[in-house]
Amino acid sequence: MNNTPNTQNAGAASVKRFVPQTQRGGLQNIRNLILLGVLLAAGIVLKAVNPINVPGMKPNFVIAMYCLSIMLIKPTLIEGLIIGVLAGVICQFFPGTPYINIVSEAIGAAAMVLLMRVPMRFKKFDLHPTVATFISTLCSGFSFIAALNVILFAGADVTAVAFTAFLPIIFGTAAINAIIVQALAVPLELALNARKG
Numbered sequence: 001m002n003n004t005p006n007t008q009n010a011g012a013a014s015v016k017r018f019v020p021q022t023q024r025g026g027l028q029n030i031r032n033l034i035l036l037g038v039l040l041a042a043g044i045v046l047k048a049v050n051p052i053n054v055p056g057m058k059p060n061f062v063i064a065m066y067c068l069s070i071m072l073i074k075p076t077l078i079e080g081l082i083i084g085v086l087a088g089v090i091c092q093f094f095p096g097t098p099y100i101n102i103v104s105e106a107i108g109a110a111a112m113v114l115l116m117r118v119p120m121r122f123k124k125f126d127l128h129p130t131v132a133t134f135i136s137t138l139c140s141g142f143s144f145i146a147a148l149n150v151i152l153f154a155g156a157d158v159t160a161v162a163f164t165a166f167l168p169i170i171f172g173t174a175a176i177n178a179i180i181v182q183a184l185a186v187p188l189e190l191a192l193n194a195r196k197g
Contacts, residue, residue: 027079029073032072035069036083040086042061043061044090044093047062060177062087063177064137067132067177068129068133071128071185072185072188074116080112080113085102088102100148100151107139107140108137108143109136115135129181131178133177138171138174141169141173
């Protein structure tokens with residue numbers, strides 16, 4: 001009979017006690033919440049300052065920042081909707097049609113979450129920052145127009161604007177947002193990965 005203690009099993013048991021749990025993603029992670037807050041704050045500043053002065057255009061940088069945050073923190077669909085609603089509430093502090101942004105940004109954020117699950121890698125180049133942000137901004141813009149028309153037909157006291165007048169703003173904003181997110185995505189991902197390491 002072998003009376004030697006099983007040190008191998010004892011060692012394995014002690015190792016298991018100290019195995020770190022995988023960090024939660026989405027909004028369940030404090031670091032992700034801070035990142036979301038910082039990016040949305042940056043969107044507020046950019047929207048207020050509006051460094052891109054193009055006649056007839058008022059880019060919504062809050063959209064770019066929530067698209068970037070969704071790409072980095074990878075929230076669930078419900079969490080993405082929460083981010084969109086929060087972004088829409090933030091937009092209420094700027095001139096515009098009340099409450100419509102809450103709907104449009106929730107739809108835009110949900111689109112971004114779903115698009116992040118679609119493979120968009122071309123060789124070593126990830127197209128998510130450009131393509132997903134562009135499409136999500138379009139979803140936000142067109143849902144804004146749809147909601148505006150709904151409340152207009154319901155008799156709300158809002159100014160009617162021709163659909164064609166919105167198109168340059170929507171596509172221009174989508175292009176600007178795609179460029180911003182593409183420019184910031186790689187350095188931010190590298191910085192976040194470096195902090196994890």
